Amino acid sequence: MKRTTTRKERKQRKRARRRAVKAKLLKRKNGGEERHGPSIHHILPWARGGRDGNNLVTLPRSIHEAWHHIFDLLTPLEAVVFIGIVFLSGQTFTMKDLAALRTFIMERGAERRKQESS
Ligand SMILES: [Zn+2]
Numbered sequence: 001m002k003r004t005t006t007r008k009e010r011k012q013r014k015r016a017r018r019r020a021v022k023a024k025l026l027k028r029k030n031g032g033e034e035r036h037g038p039s040i041h042h043i044l045p046w047a048r049g050g051r052d053g054n055n056l057v058t059l060p061r062s063i064h065e066a067w068h069h070i071f072d073l074l075t076p077l078e079a080v081v082f083i084g085i086v087f088l089s090g091q092t093f094t095m096k097d098l099a100a101l102r103t104f105i106m107e108r109g110a111e112r113r114k115q116e117s118s
Helices: 007-029 061-071 076-088 095-117
Strands: 038-042 056-060
Touching: 038 061, 056 061, 061 076, 076 095
Parallel strands: none
Antiparallel strands: 038 056
């Protein structure tokens, strides 16, 4: 069977593959820039009305992802309340309990902000 690519094309592809692997290894060596590069977080989440420019903080991407994994859309103050309840109550929490607690805290926070603004 006749090859459809030329020797030169195959050589170029091989070189491109090697470059991609080398770049990937270098990125890993440098602490995985993609995973740890900067990302912008809304202190009061965008979805909860935090559209103000003073509401932004730059975090390493991995920390930002961890924040949302644990605290979802809580504000830092609400996260403190969440930590207090979870770690000081002596209770056992399931993932469902934690989600319900976050929702409860968010609703209370929204009520509080509404009262403060009126
Ligand atoms: Zn965020």
